[in-house]
Structures are given as C-alpha cells and as structure tokens.
Amino acid sequence: MSHELTIEPLGETITVEDGQTVLDACLRAGVWLPHACGHGLCGTCKVDVVDGEVDHGSASPFALMDFERDEGKVLACTCTLTSDVTIEAEIDEDPDARVIPVRDFAVTVSRLVDLTHDVKGVFLTIEGDGIDFQAGQFINLHLPGVEGTRAFSLANPPSRGTGIELHVRLVPGGAGTTYIHQTLKEGDRLTVSGPYGRFFVRKSATEPMIFLAGGTGLSSPKSMILDLLEDGRTEPMTLIHGVRTQADLYDRALFEDLAARHENFRYVPALSSEPEDSGWTGERGFVHDVMNRLFDGFLGGHKAYLCGPPPMIEACIRTLMQGRLFEKHIFTEKFITAKDASEAPRSPVFKRI
C-alpha cells in the first residue's frame, strides 16, 4: 500500500510505494536530497521525521545512532513508510519557488496548429480561474485510450492560465504524440493535472539571462520570456533556439517582433543541418557552439535556463561551465524515470544538473 510523503521545507507531497525508500521516491519526484552510499552506512541522507511512522530498514547502528532514532531521525536511503509521513530535510530553500498544489483540470481543445511539419501547437481552454503555475513548469496530460500520462511544458505565460499552449513533436511509434497528431480534434475534452516541476525563473536574481532551447524545448523558455517581458524586466535576455533546418523553426515571427519591441531581448535561431546553399544568413551550428561564439566563451555572471533533449543539455552545461558559469546559476528540468535509476549511478558531484 502506498503512502503520502510531505517534504518540508518545500511543502511538496509525493507518493511513496510499498517498499520504496524515501530517497528513491524523492529523487524520482525531482526532489534532491543529500546522499552518498545509498545503503545505510554513511549517514549523509539523514532527515527528520516530523510526523508519521517509518521502518528504519537496514540503517547501520553507526550511521544512525540510538539517540538519533529516539529524536526521530531516519536515513532516507533505507527508510520505508508505514503511514503517511512528513519529513524535514536539508534542502536549499529557494526564495523564488512557490508552493502551488497540484490540481486536476477539465479542458477543451480549442485549436490545433501545425507549427512545423512534425510539431503541433495544442491549445486547451480551462473553465474558471485557470491553472496557477510558474513559467517553466509542466502538466501531465491524460489522453483517451493511451496508458499513463504524458508530460508537456506550458508555453503560455502564467498570466494566461485559462489558455494552455503545448508544443508536441510527433515521436515515431509514440502512442501519446501519435494520438495528438492523428486523432485529437478541436472540441475534444481532456483532463490535465499540474503544475509540476522545479524549473522556473529565479525572479529574485538580477543577472542577465540566457535561454537555451532545443526543438520543442522552446515551450518553457517561451513562457518564461513572455512572463518576464510582461513584468517589465529590463535585464538583458538572449534566447537561442536550436533546430535542424529552417523547416523546423517556429514562432520566429513572434520572437522577432519581441526583439524589435524590447531592446533587452535578443533572439537567435540556430540551425544545425541547414543546407549550405539555402540562403540562410543566421547562425549555424549547435546551440552550445552558437552560445560560445555569441558570448566569446565567457558566460560567467549570467543565469542560464536550459530546455531540450539530453545531449543538448549536456553539451550546453559543459560549455557554460567551461565558460565559468556553474551549477548554482544553471537551471534545467530533470526528469528521472525508472529507467534512469537502473542505469549506471551518477556521481554525487552535481545536485541539480
């Protein structure tokens, strides 16, 4: 039987399966807890149980002292739940993070637009107040006849909470995206739940911003940029949108218009496989290479927001770090699935990226 786990000071609540450890559940939910050995020997993942009943599992008596057990401490890597539980963990509190409860919404498909040959713009209308979220977050979409849910980042700004915008690329053989591209029609009714994720703009920061988007990874940065410009922010912002060819580029007119109207906003489409003779005069190459050229290899002093396929994210992180911008200033959505957990373990060098 599964139990609810509330994690303070975040205030987030997640579900922990029977026999699943607190650490595993947290990491899968995108909540990073300090940890090292992973099997109850070192004590790095110690957290406080504020409320509820737990099983200590195989926590070593040297890593978790008797007096600590009496005080309600547990090791997240071995501890399982026997009731609903609230823990308090050493998590960096983020002044920009809002705690927004996840809700279910009934939505209607108001419009379907072909953004490119394989990307659809999906517009959904929510009755009532709409969805409250932070620009950058994502929702889970339930599709009729498709098992499970599909996660999509919101491309609309939070000011337009009643009109959801999603960018969906057709994944060959993918049940969810095939349904959206081939079966979904205007007027269909669906349910979504959200908002999810810890990828959002750090509005308390005042550094110039770099947004790095790959393909439909444009959705989150689009929401973020619209939100910031609506707020009247004046920090320099650069958006680099990487796609293969001109045929894969979308929302170009919108961003060119924004760039024309806001002198602090720069829009740089970057094409990695555009034919040489196409007459394209803009940037060519991968997102990280274009960024490196634009900033002359020095990226320190920025905040960077990354959204796109994993190889692009990794290449951008390397370029940013070798350009002297480090983890504290790099933000990206990290989806950890059951598959990731079975692969070779990552080292504990980085927490979020």
Add this chain to the structure above:
Amino acid sequence: MSAKKLGLKQRYALMTRGLDWETSYQPMDKVFPYDTFEGIKIKDWSAWEDPFRLTMDNYWKFQAEKERKLYAVLDSFAQNNGQTGLSDGRYVNAIKLFLTGVSPLEYQAHRGFAHAGRHLRGVGPRIAAQMQSLDELRHAQTQIHTISHYNKFFDGFHEFRHMHDRVWYLSVPKSFFDDARSAGPFEYMVAIGFAFEYVLTNLLFVPFMSGAAYNGDLATVTFGFSAQSDESRHMTLGIEVIKFLLEQHPDNLPIVQKWVDKWFWRGHRVLGLVAMMMDYMLPKRVMSWKEAWEIYFTQAGGALFQDLERYGLRVPKYADVATEEAEHISHQNWAIFYQYTHAAGFHTWMPKPDEMDWLSEKYPNTFDKYYRPRFEMWAEMEKKGERFYNMGLPQLCTTCQIPMGYTEPGDPTTICFRTSEYKGDTYHFCSDGCKDIFDDEPEKFSQSWLPVHQIFQGNCGGATVPDVLDWYKLNVGADNMDYAGSPDEKVWKAWEAAKKSQGSARTEDAGAKTAAE
C-alpha cells in the same frame, strides 16, 4: 502570522557564520603563509559550501556512541576468543599488513588535516579539516585497539609503529603520506581528501572489511562500520575541494589536473598491496582485485570523471595503464613478497591447488599463462627442500619505492624500466607514471628515503641481513618466513585440534545420552 520555521541549513548557518576574523596584529598573509605558493587562486573563500553541517557538541555526542558500540563488540570478541573462529590462521597476515601499513596512515591523515586546516584561510574548509583530523585520530586508535587483541596470540604485530618507519615495503604507504604532508595545503587536500578518500577509498576499505566479514573477523568488521560512518563527511569534503578550486579561478584547472594525475597514480601503486592481500592472503576470498577495480574504479570512478569533465578536468593520466595492470599487479606483488619473505613482517605461502584454480578462473587472460608456471615451480622447489629466496637487495623505484618488478604495458614478459637524470645522478622508475611524477618535482623526490639505498649507505643497523632485521625489530623466525612451520601455524593447529577433540567429545556425549534414553 507566525514567523516561518528556519530550515536545518539556515539554522546551521546562523549558528556558525561569522566565527572567523581578519587578523590585525599581523597581516593575513603572514598568519597563513602557505596558501598561495602553490599557484592556486581563491577569489572568494565564502563560496565554500559547508558539506556536512555538524556542530562540535553534536560531533562528540555521535562519536561517543560509536565508540561505546565498537568497544562492546571488541569486548565480546575478546571474551569469546573470537580469534579461534577465524576461517584460517593465515588470515591474520592480512591484518598484520593492515596494522603496519594502513593504521599509521590514519594517524598521518590526522596530522595532515590538522596542518591543512591550520593553513587554509577560509573558515569553511578549516572546520571541515578539523573534524576530519579528529576522525582520523579516532580511526587510528580504534584500529590499534581492535587489532591489539591479535597481538596476544600471533607474531608480527608487536612493533607495528616502529616497523612502519623502517621496514622496506612499508616505506611504500609511508612515503605516499610523507609526500602529501610535505606538499602545500591545497595539494594535500586534493591528494588525500579527493584522490585517496574519494576516488580510491572503496578499493582500500571494502576489500579489508569484506575480507574480515568473510573470514570471521567480527572485530575488524565493526571498526570498519564505525569508520565508514565518518566517511560521508570525508568524501563530501573531497568533492567540495575539487569543485571549489575549479570554480574559483580558471588558472587552477591545470594545477588540479596535475595533482589528480599524480595522486591517482601514487594511490594506484599503494593499492597494489591491497590487491595482493585480496587475491592471495584471504583464505576465503571475496572477489578478485580485478573485479574490485572494475566496480570501484572503472564504473564508479568513470561516473565521477564523466561529471568532472564538465569542468574540463580529464580522467587521470595513465588510468588505462592502471586498468591493464589490474590483470597483473596482485600476482607480481605476491611474487616479490614470496621471494623476500625472510625480510617481511608477515608470512607468505604458495597458493594451494584449489586457490590456483580460483586465480585461473578470475584471471583467465593472465594467470595460467604468466604466473601459474612460476608458482608451481616454486611450490615444487619447496617440496624438494629448495625453497627459493632472493638474497639480493632489489632496486627500488624512486617515486613509489616498490621493487622494480612490474612489467611493460602490453608486454607482461619484460620488466618496465625508466630512468631520469637529475644533477648528474640517474634515478630509476617502475613506470611512466612514477617517472612523470619525479620529473615534475625532482628536487623533492631526489631526497627520497629509499630503504635499499639506506641499507647500502649503512644507515639501517649494519651490513648484513640479520643486522637490518634486528634494526627493523623483526623477531626472526617468528615474524618472518613462510606460514608453514611458523609459531602462528602451531598456535592455529593447536586450536583446531582442541576444537576437534571438543567436537568429538560432544558427539560422544550426545551418543551416550541417546543410549541412556
């Protein structure tokens, strides 16, 4: 509205921040004279993230409970004559190697972290180094207390501290730490905090601790657990050191890379002793050295260096050579010790036939082809009463101080031999890795205290082997030579015989009881 409760991290910060001050009677550069000469540039000490938020009062509380638990186990091990429950008397030799070779390193680490802590001007690393310094002292003490029980029954333990400073093969781990402790504070932190405590620690501790568990040594297993509970702080500190240095200034990268290359290779050489222990000295084997290397270096280290590559830091130089050596190093080291058993503080033996088969299975590419024939020949000679001893003194590698017995990368039949000239003298090395280290700091390594040179120079008690062994405080005929025929073996056989006669007595009792019923 009530004030929001502070998070653990904030509470710790408020309790500990601002404890440091800028000195005014003396300039800061005079108070901290050693943290600039290495070329490391620090722009902002406050960017140091406290990796493990622990206050001193809590620290004592934790360690006190760990001690109580450990000493309760040690008492019960002693009272129940735990030593008689070991897998085999030969096992104790692994513990002799640990006490003479590793426990003194814990003490060296204690002193090294105390020194580094004193000489780093940032308060964050200073507190972390202070706690690790205390941990290391605790580890040295608990290991000595644990192992002292064996000293009541077996040879080779009695002069461990003295031997560490003098005996030829113990100069390998000793010089490793001497090198780190005589470096600047940043190099020390990278050498010991990162390379040793983070990258290589599992290859040192896991083999000894699982070896203890497999061979019935509950006391050693328990001090292992007790020490490992401190390791999280040490490992996090090692990672934080690297991240901090690499993020502070781009000029730090080549310096850190050089240290990572150097200390990886030096660590790899020291761990050759552990490799030999795993493959040859444990009567019940856990896994082969090659398997341990694959899990703890190739996989775990691979993930680590993949992440560090984001900073531009490469996998250590010669990591590929070290991985190739994992097929050979345990066999080559055991062969060295077998030949020089008359000068070693523990016993040796040739593997029994079933042990040879285990080695063949674990080393299908190398054991039967290169090592089994030699070992079978030596076993044969032993039977004929012609046990082979090497009575010459071996040439040592100037850097790692190991006899020059290792082979060329890619050619296991040719001894690897490198030299460098420095101020008119020729220095010898076992590998490219050791030669590079010397070439980078010849003025330091040309002063190495090399045991064989010291013997020839007359600094080790005299001109003959017995003189030198006496100077080592080695109890000849008991501490050294083969296990077969040793006093250790005699004690062990007596226990075994007693167990057997008790066992048969018990069986007879049970039989009598059944008959009576």
